[in-house]
Amino acid sequence: MFEPQQRRNNPVARNSMALFRLSQAIKKITQAESDAAGLSPVQIQTLLFARYTRDDMATVGNLAAAIGATHVTAVKIVNGLVKKGLLAKIQNPEDRRVTLLTLTAKGREAASRLQDWGRGLEEAVERIPDEILANLESGLGAVISILREKNYLVVSEPCLGCVHFRPNVGDTSTPHYCELIRKYLSQQAAQKECPEHTPASHQKAP
Numbered sequence: 576m577f578e579p580q581q582r583r584n585n586p587v588a589r590n591s592m593a594l595f596r597l598s599q600a601i602k603k604i605t606q607a608e609s610d611a612a613g614l615s616p617v618q619i620q621t622l623l624f625a626r627y628t629r630d631d632m633a634t635v636g637n638l639a640a641a642i643g644a645t646h647v648t649a650v651k652i653v654n655g656l657v658k659k660g661l662l663a664k665i666q667n668p669e670d671r672r673v674t675l676l677t678l679t680a681k682g683r684e685a686a687s688r689l690q691d692w693g694r695g696l697e698e699a700v701e702r703i704p705d706e707i708l709a710n711l712e713s714g715l716g717a718v719i720s721i722l723r724e725k726n727y728l729v730v731s732e733p734c735l736g737c738v739h740f741r742p743n744v745g746d747t748s749t750p751h752y753c754e755l756i757r758k759y760l761s762q763q764a765a766q767k768e769c770p771e772h773t774p775a776s777h778q779k780a781p
């Protein structure tokens with residue numbers, strides 16, 4: 576894809592190069608927005624992970640997978656944020672061997688100010704006409720799906736649309752059920768991101 580003449584007649588090389596260039600631009604955008612927030616991009620990703628991930632899935636291991644870092648690197652990022660008073664480590668009440676990450680009051684405040692992080696990217700995408708946007712979404716979805724299959728990416732999403740989700744089968748406080756973890760879930764928990772989310776298109780044939 577880096578050979579310009581080869582790209583001319585090769586849509587795979589052209590699209591691969593386009594994605595590579597995008598990754599560079601995204602890096603630049605998020606770095607600039609992180610500098611403005613006084614945090615590094617991975618620190619911001621960690622705060623957003625703690626904010627949006629279902630409480631019982633907010634582990635260091637899942638964080639490492641979500642940001643594409645090693646476990647050791649994730650631990651260092653977490654410790655830095657604990658030192659800043661933005662993040663706390665707590666024991667999982669259901670399994671004392673597991674440590675969960677949670678935002679402190681100061682961290683919640685900081686995370687709420689990060690609502691618009693990545694805005695520069697959204698501003699660029701906003702300029703694309705609707706009909707092109709629909710094709711872009713399905714094309715990017717296909718790439719993400721393949722990268723996910725190859726374990727280059729973890730795609731965390733809320734329960735809706737997951738093959739394991741059984742909505743409205745429980746009681747008022749925990750109305751939904753997950754067949755994978757065999758647990759009833761509150762409405763709030765089902766609306767948070769889960770790294771085990773499996774869309775129908777990913778279900779393995781029996």
Ligand code: SF4
Pocket residue numbers: 732733734735737738739740741752753754755756765769770771772773
């Ligand atoms: S595996 Fe699916 S249904 Fe279960 S908690 Fe995760 S997203 Fe929800």
